[in-house]
Amino acid sequence: MHDKTLTELAASLAAGEFTSRELTEHLLGRIQRHDGELNSFITVTPEQALAAADAADAARTRGEAGPLTGLPVAIKDLFCTDGVLTTAGSKMLANFVAPYDASVVERLKAAGTVSLGKANLDEFAMGSSNENSAFGAVKNPWDTSAVPGGSSGGSAAAVAAGLAPAAMGTDTGGSIRQPAAFCGITGLKPTYGRVSRWGIIAYASSLDQAGPMARTAEDCALLLNAIAGHDPRDSTCVARGVPDYREELNAPLAGLKIGLPREYFGDGLDPEVESAVREAVAVYESLGAKVREVSLPHTHYAIPAYYVIAPAEASSNLSRYDGVRFGHRCENPSDLIDLYKRSRAEGFGEEVKRRILIGTHTLSEGFFDAYYKKAQQVRRLIRQDFLDAFEEVDVLMGPASPTPAFDLGAQKDPVSMYLQDIYTIAVNLAGIPGISVPAGFVGKRPVGLQILGTHFAEQRLLNVAHQFQQATDWHLRRPQLVEESA
Secondary structure (H helix, E strand, C coil): CCCCCHHHHHHHHHHCCCCHHHHHHHHHHHHHHHHHHHCCEEEECHHHHHHHHHHHHHHHHCCCCCCCCCCEEEEECCECCCCCECCCCCHHHCCCECCCCCHHHHHHHHCCCEEEEEECCCHHHCCCCCCCCCCCCCCECCECCECCCCCCHHHHHHHHCCCCCEEEEECCCCCCHHHHHHHCCEEEECCCCCECCCCECCCCCCCCCEEEEECCHHHHHHHHHHHECCCCCCCCCCCCCCCCCCCCCCCCCCCCEEEEEHHHCCCCCCHHHHHHHHHHHHHHHHCCCEEEEECCCCHHHHHHHHHHHHHHHHHHHHHHCCCCCCCCCCCCCCCHHHHHHHHHHHHCCHHHHHHHHHHHHHHCCCCHHHHHHHHHHHHHHHHHHHHHHCCCCCEEEEECCCCCCCECCCCCCHHHHHHHHCCCHHHHHHCCCEEEEEEEEECCEEEEEEEECCCCCHHHHHHHHHHHHHHCCHHHCCCHHHHCCC
């Protein structure tokens, strides 16, 4: 059962091959046996999962099952979940039990899904390797000496290892697409505003976006149908109709215009990653697509602009964790200032502190115009680059990351770690959608092909990704952990 895609599991449940309870028990057993090595979950919720599975089976018996009824998922531990520990991967929230569901969780529950638990992540979603979690690093199922990517590394690892058929992640600068690439699964970052952020613990509010992670583009379409749409509780959530994202999956690609940004194929790109990506593009040419080179001239400004804007917003968002209302509180503070200082010093990890300091500095008097305002101006130029490119082509393609997954502990310099997101960050600054699909290997470590579209082009992206997966078998490959264990 654990080797099936979400879509295949839905068909099996509908055919009565097994019940949701049997499927859930099987996956909970796998988590118990294998997650000690991977550390992909922070909290597993067997009692709630089995209760939800029983409710799904009862709904199916009554003839009330929907497309997602009874299907298990993992939820990144950044989504508030009613009555369940919600930590954001931080000591600051190590004992926080959310009193409500995030909008995404609420919609998944309404669709009849079964939550297996909360997936590990870089603390407050700040990281590219899932080594920054207060609950320990996550390991890559393809090679446990490698990172799974971040910050949604727990979600990606759980799907790749067959512990969950799908998971929810968030993407602020590549945190769905990069771990999807490193773990050989499919990960979709929707257009900013397509999915509600309400109830997601904030990192950088103008960049954060929730999205699905699964084996295939077809699975991501199934999940996006459930979670997309307007939410009046989130002022940045767009009031726009939601199409059936599965409707156009099988549309032919003849005449598709693909752009290859020259800035994505320059210095720093691993030659074997480039080779895998170019071979993937050749598959599209064989399917009738036309390929041309394009330019995104302000790409090299994306990382400096992002690492001004995101830390500035993080500095503001994380100021609420002061030891007073909720979160970690130091022992025996001598006064209010001592309470603030020690609670924050003890509760936050090193990377979070680094970004808070950067953000506070760039927002301070005398630096706001020089840094934050200038970064926002650059952001507008980056967005315009994409809009200009989409006047000429339908989609853009390139690598999701300049390298395959790197070794645990290999990136000790923060700047080197930040450069891992060089091909993903500009997408968040522009607010456009992107998807990463499996497209090969370097040794035994997966490579991801990143496909980008203009605003609200998720249907086109899912079609383009699905057709590639119909023509290739990279998404069908499984780590040894999946193949050798029941």
